[in-house]
Amino acid sequence: MDIETADVTGHDVTTITCVCGNTVSQSGLIQCNSQGIPVYIGANTAIPAGLAKWPEDEDLYTLCPSCGRVYSDAVVEETATAPVAFRVDVAASRIAEAIRAHWQLST
Ligand SMILES: [Zn+2]
Numbered sequence: 741m742d743i744e745t746a747d748v749t750g751h752d753v754t755t756i757t758c759v760c761g762n763t764v765s766q767s768g769l770i771q772c773n774s775q776g777i778p779v780y781i782g783a784n785t786a787i788p789a790g791l792a793k794w795p796e797d798e799d800l801y802t803l804c805p806s807c808g809r810v811y812s813d814a815v816v817e818e819t820a821t822a823p824v825a826f827r828v829d830v831a832a833s834r835i836a837e838a839i840r841a842h843w844q845l846s847t
Pocket of ligand 1: 759
């Protein structure tokens with residue numbers, strides 16, 4: 741089975757061009773946890789409804805909200821390549837709600 745790999749510049753997850761063509765400057769990329777649920781970046785305040793808390797083990801992933809492909813930050817940082825770690829259904833209510841919550845905070 742072929743593993744899909746996104747383009748990435750150096751070891752920087754924010755430079756990923758997703759397999760579907762999305763980038764940070766297009767539909768954006770969202771930091772998420774190992775279930776693909778977007779995380780809240782603030783550590784010491786209440787977590788907004790819908791978002792997951794920052795993983796204590798710092799096991800972070802980058803979610804493409806367009807297609808649901810998820811990349812492992814650790815793999816990108818270590819190898820400068822961005823294989824697709826797993827995929828989530830961005831239309832599933834738990835994920836869709838978290839994506840909405842994420843954008844509400846950042847706009
Ligand atoms: Zn994508």
